[in-house]
Amino acid sequence: MTVQKTDVVIVGGGLMGSAAAFFLRRRGQSVILLERDQIGQYASGVNFGNVRRQGRFLGQLALANRSWALWKRLPELIDDDLEFIPSGHMRVCYREDEIAELEAYAAAPEAAQLDLRIYRGAELLQRFGFLGPDVKGGSYAPHDGHANPRLAAPAFARAATRLGARIEERTEVADVQKVGGDFHVTTTDGRQFQSAQLLITAGAWGQKLSAQFGEPVPLDTHGPQMAVTEPVPYALPTVIGVYTKIPEEVIYFRQIPRGNIVIGGGYRSKPDMLNRRAYVEPRSILNQVSQMRRLLPGVGNLNIIRVWSGIEGYLPDSLPVMGPSGTVDGLFYAFGFCGHGFQLGPGVGDVMAELLSTGSTSTPIAPFSITRFALPA
Amino acid sequence: MATARVVIVGAGPAGVRCAETLLAAGIKPILIDENRRDGGQIYRRQPEGFTRDYATLYGREAAKAQDLHQSFDRLREAIDYRPDTLVWNLTPGQLCCVSQGRHRTVDYDALILCTGATDRLMPIEGWHLAGTYSLGGAQIALKNQAVSIGHRVVFMGSGPLLYLVASQYVKAGAEVAAVLDTSPLSLRLKALPKLLARPGVLFTGIKLLAQLYRAKVAVHLGIKPLQVLGDASQGVMGVRFTTGSGRTATVQADAVALGYHLRPETQLGDLAGCAMAFDQASSQWWLATDDAGRTSVKGVYAAGDGAKIRGADAAEHAGRLVALALLEDLQQPVSSALRDGHQQALAVMDQFRLGLAQAFPWPSEQAKALPDSAIVCRCEMISAGELRRTVNEKGACEVNRAKAFSRVGMGRCQGRYCAHAGAEVIAAAAGVQVQEVGRQRGQAPVKPLSMLIEEVAP
Numbered sequence: 001m002t003v004q005k006t007d008v009v010i011v012g013g014g015l016m017g018s019a020a021a022f023f024l025r026r027r028g029q030s031v032i033l034l035e036r037d038q039i040g041q042y043a044s045g046v047n048f049g050n051v052r053r054q055g056r057f058l059g060q061l062a063l064a065n066r067s068w069a070l071w072k073r074l075p076e077l078i079d080d081d082l083e084f085i086p087s088g089h090m091r092v093c094y095r096e097d098e099i100a101e102l103e104a105y106a107a108a109p110e111a112a113q114l115d116l117r118i119y120r121g122a123e124l125l126q127r128f129g130f131l132g133p134d135v136k137g138g139s140y141a142p143h144d145g146h147a148n149p150r151l152a153a154p155a156f157a158r159a160a161t162r163l164g165a166r167i168e169e170r171t172e173v174a175d176v177q178k179v180g181g182d183f184h185v186t187t188t189d190g191r192q193f194q195s196a197q198l199l200i201t202a203g204a205w206g207q208k209l210s211a212q213f214g215e216p217v218p219l220d221t222h223g224p225q226m227a228v229t230e231p232v233p234y235a236l237p238t239v240i241g242v243y244t245k246i247p248e249e250v251i252y253f254r255q256i257p258r259g260n261i262v263i264g265g266g267y268r269s270k271p272d273m274l275n276r277r278a279y280v281e282p283r284s285i286l287n288q289v290s291q292m293r294r295l296l297p298g299v300g301n302l303n304i305i306r307v308w309s310g311i312e313g314y315l316p317d318s319l320p321v322m323g324p325s326g327t328v329d330g331l332f333y334a335f336g337f338c339g340h341g342f343q344l345g346p347g348v349g350d351v352m353a354e355l356l357s358t359g360s361t362s363t364p365i366a367p368f369s370i371t372r373f374a375l376p377a
Numbered sequence: 378m379a380t381a382r383v384v385i386v387g388a389g390p391a392g393v394r395c396a397e398t399l400l401a402a403g404i405k406p407i408l409i410d411e412n413r414r415d416g417g418q419i420y421r422r423q424p425e426g427f428t429r430d431y432a433t434l435y436g437r438e439a440a441k442a443q444d445l446h447q448s449f450d451r452l453r454e455a456i457d458y459r460p461d462t463l464v465w466n467l468t469p470g471q472l473c474c475v476s477q478g479r480h481r482t483v484d485y486d487a488l489i490l491c492t493g494a495t496d497r498l499m500p501i502e503g504w505h506l507a508g509t510y511s512l513g514g515a516q517i518a519l520k521n522q523a524v525s526i527g528h529r530v531v532f533m534g535s536g537p538l539l540y541l542v543a544s545q546y547v548k549a550g551a552e553v554a555a556v557l558d559t560s561p562l563s564l565r566l567k568a569l570p571k572l573l574a575r576p577g578v579l580f581t582g583i584k585l586l587a588q589l590y591r592a593k594v595a596v597h598l599g600i601k602p603l604q605v606l607g608d609a610s611q612g613v614m615g616v617r618f619t620t621g622s623g624r625t626a627t628v629q630a631d632a633v634a635l636g637y638h639l640r641p642e643t644q645l646g647d648l649a650g651c652a653m654a655f656d657q658a659s660s661q662w663w664l665a666t667d668d669a670g671r672t673s674v675k676g677v678y679a680a681g682d683g684a685k686i687r688g689a690d691a692a693e694h695a696g697r698l699v700a701l702a703l704l705e706d707l708q709q710p711v712s713s714a715l716r717d718g719h720q721q722a723l724a725v726m727d728q729f730r731l732g733l734a735q736a737f738p739w740p741s742e743q744a745k746a747l748p749d750s751a752i753v754c755r756c757e758m759i760s761a762g763e764l765r766r767t768v769n770e771k772g773a774c775e776v777n778r779a780k781a782f783s784r785v786g787m788g789r790c791q792g793r794y795c796a797h798a799g800a801e802v803i804a805a806a807a808g809v810q811v812q813e814v815g816r817q818r819g820q821a822p823v824k825p826l827s828m829l830i831e832e833v834a835p
Binding site: 038045150151154158228229230258279280281282285286289292293299300301302303304305306307308 | 466468473480482648757771772775778781782787788789791820821822825826827828829830832
């Protein structure tokens with residue numbers, strides 16, 4: 001059996017791995033991406049589709065800004081339309097004291113590029129009068145928006161392939177070892193790959209691989225809960241989400257130009273990791289229905305026509321694992337994006353490509369280092 | 378386990394016979410039905426206040442319809458019957474139900490799916506025009522509300538329902554412009570040995586045909602559908618097709634009823650995690666069950682056309698048989714003679730089913746010939762060309778992938794009307810067998826769920 005050699009092996013073909021493959025090829029690295037199932041199948045293809053910066057951890061905004069700049073260039077960058085619409089994002093709240101928190105976020109220096117504007121009172125009513133009376137205020141991000149998650153990772157993978165990357169779907173990694181200076185990867189069907197660098201972008205399965213290199217992380221898995229209504233005339237271009245500390249109040253929606261309203265938020269389900277299938281919990285949908293009627297009373301006239309879920313990886317501090325390994329040279333991670341990785345995808349791919357190719361990155365990613373979970377020696 | 382909570386979904390021939398058998402054994406089932414009245418699709422009861430008699434409504438099946446309705450009427454007070462109730466989702470041991478805007482959960486230990494079937498459709502250029510109905514839809518309009526789908530109706534497709542509904546329209550006084558069957562006479566002759574498994578039913582079919590000829594309805598065999606004619610403002614104006622002898626012909630009409638036999642309603646079984654199997658004879662996926670109706674999931678059973686398309690008579694047997702299987706699983710004594718009797722009857726009907734599949738085959742070749750401009754997914758208005766592009770340009774050779782890229786199957790019908798044809802288009806474009814492209818995974822809700830629902834206690 002011949003060993004296939006490459007500069008970088010990427011394990012995991014979600015948006016992070018696909019985008020990294022694309023940007024690595026642009027930097028001239030040879031890349032083989034191994035995906036156990038299909039590109040973008042679990043978290044990347046099933047999420048809400050928020051291309052949202054506001055509300056993120058402030059230390060993540062530099063990365064989000066870098067990604068946003070790439071989203072803006074996307075059709076020409078990858079020669080594919082991901083239905084990205086920078087239509088604005090409105091983060092609303094139900095309590096007066098929460099407006100102060102939105103104001104504080106908007107005033108943070110890290111958030112300067114977002115051009116956030118706080119709405120309340122008459123202004124709120126004038127522009128967002130279609131929202132329910134419980135909405136007391138909101139923070140409007142004019143440059144944020146939404147895109148179609150089903151298309152994103154496959155489009156990046158195709159673009160990477162056009163640049164010469166090899167994408168191997170239905171290829172499961174059985175064993176990874178570092179022998180001398182190289183990583184030796186064996187798949188369940190017996191193929192062997194060898195590379196100087198290894199990038200783990202395996203999402204909810206990322207920690208299985210990091211643990212093999214002595215870097216376990218407390219990753220938990222959840223299934224997002226998504227629903228979509230039948231199409232109605234396109235009238236709500238702004239993505240709207242609720243800012244709250246009460247889990248069941250978390251709800252967000254976006255209308256796509258063909259008319260359907262996509263809804264997410266609320267309770268999450270426990271995925272079936274054995275069969276790699278996540279279901280939507282009926283109570284999540286019932287909760288979404290009542291929360292949506294509170295947020296957007298007119299929605300009561302619509303029907304939900306489909307619900308879906310997927311498998312996402314979460315870490316206790318709600319931050320991803322991203323950056324170099326703390327123990328093994330040439331090993332890198334980008335996984336566990338805690339349900340908010342979609343907007344970051346292109347930026348993560350770009351940053352990881354920069355990091356693998358040059359040894360450093362101009363975008364701060366220290367808060368996401370896997371070493372934060374290292375056990376004291 | 379005398380207190381087992383048994384829930385039957387569907388009050389058609391299978392569900393009613395199942396409930397009857399369980400009640401006789403001392404189990405009081407909950408019978409949930411989406412319809413406002415019992416009888417299912419085939420023995421659909423007209424709304425209260427309508428006065429058509431059994432012969433008018435059910436023709437040669439009047440006695441069977443009456444018997445099923447009477448059986449149900451005797452059961453009704455003894456069981457927990459919940460009509461007008463949609464089971465939109467389930468979790469292990471619990472159904473999610475909506476009735477008149479109220480949402481309730483129903484717990485179960487055993488679930489028997491008697492969910493019936495809907496039309497199996499193959500697209501044709503122009504079938505999205507107003508006035509194109511499924512055969513089943515055309516029949517419901519007549520049976521339920523005594524209305525025709527148009528002034529002058531073309532029936533097109535293949536299968537027994539094509540002739541049955543056309544003759545029902547003739548009998549009701551509607552103008553039937555033509556009956557256009559894609560299957561040629563030669564296949565019917567080839568299938569004759571299998572069809573002779575049920576000579577009585579075969580004879581009924583021949584009589585239907587004779588009735589159409591007597592009414593001077595043009596019946597064309599071995600046709601190829603080309604196009605539903607019309608435009609957005611007028612809707613359907615006719616049908617263009619190639620005759621069996623290869624000539625192009627046109628029939629004027631303001632409505633088309635279209636269908637190619639039936640497909641089982643498997644969403645609840647799919648959501649319950651039941652294994653599916655590909656049936657070669659009819660070229661479709663359905664629930665994998667044993668001879669008695671046990672699915673791969675313990676406590677979940679299926680019977681009738683929702684499990685296997687064998688028609689109403691088979692559904693009555695299957696409903697009784699699945700009840701016996703459940704009783705056995707509950708360690709209750711079951712007459713083996715009774716069980717064997719149903720199984721033997723079903724074996725004969727299975728033979729007949731294979732004959733029908735041979736005589737009136739699913740026209741998979743039409744998917745290949747479908748012009749790029751033809752709509753495949755009517756809910757989302759996705760054309761065959763768009764679907765083919767996802768295969769050819771994006772490498773989506775699996776139906777769920779093609780759905781993600783193209784939206785075929787994402788609309789209101791959730792693939793119930795487009796998934797079969799979509800899979801054929803994908804398979805033809807990818808150059809593989811249709812079973813190799815997989816099947817669309819079921820997603821809740823089973824039918825659209827109103828956002829006005831209010832939760833109430835079980």
